[in-house]
Amino acid sequence: MSATLEDILNSHRTRRPFVMGVLNVTPDSFSDGGEFFDPAAAVAQARKMVHEGAEVLDVGAESTRPASSRIGAAEQIDRLREVLPAATDLPAIVSIDTTRAEVAAFALDAGAEIINDVSAGRDDEEMFSLAASRGAAMVLMHMLGEPKSMQDNPRYDDVVAQVRSFLAERVSAAAAAGVPGDRCIVDPGIGFGKLLEHNLALLGGVGELLSLGRPVLIGPSRKRFIGELTGEPVPARRLGGTIAACLAALRAGATIFRVHDVGALVSALKVARAIEGS
Ligand code: HH2
8 A cells, every 4th residue: 555645744753764766857967867857758767666666756847956057937847747747646645846836836736745845945935835725745954055055165063953953943934834843844955065074964863853853854865975985976876875874864763765766775675674673
């Protein structure tokens, strides 16, 4: 039986992990830009990820890689027009990766249930009211600055404490705008205005984020910090590092894993959980 949105929103209590497959309908994403820009290729990839065990599909039409430029809502919607209805027909929960309320509204109309907003409601003041009126769940992510400049010398005194207090403030802001806390998922934003040491501290520090009482989502997939540790310059070859990062975060209490390589992580999680449960 497929998972429900409530199962995902309760996962910090049940500790059941969920794999969220990344579907970038973009020409310029950092690891798979252009691969799934064609709608038919995107739909085939969505099917493949669900077949491999993704219970959530995170569909996005705008890259947020470091130094990327923003694109408008109309262009995002054009990119998503054919893909979203096919994705929402699959036995998975669909999440829309956007910071624009107009794009999120289009996706919710097509059957998406989660808004993955990497700006945590700061980019578009309509986002929280949209989520509130539609009863959508939201991923609230930490980012220092904006994609254009976020990797320009990010500094923290205590990265885990600062990210935790940012996320606490965004959960409160969402609640004040009508999105109940129990519809929110929090994410420390691996790679979004963070150096290697910050990413490592956050992956190990998931337990402190869990004290917010919300499920923690982690998105380390193929990111630069893995290349820094392993010397692997090609993002698509960073699978081993991605799995290690996810398993470390699982141990610390993360339950939602946003990855490009679904099948490999599903297997790794099965083995890790079997060992934990033995
Ligand atoms: N990372 C990316 C995009 N969206 N959303 C959440 N909640 N957490 C993340 O860590 C996260 C995210 C960046 O990865 P990707 O989608 O592969 O690249 P791009 O932004 O270049 O499309």
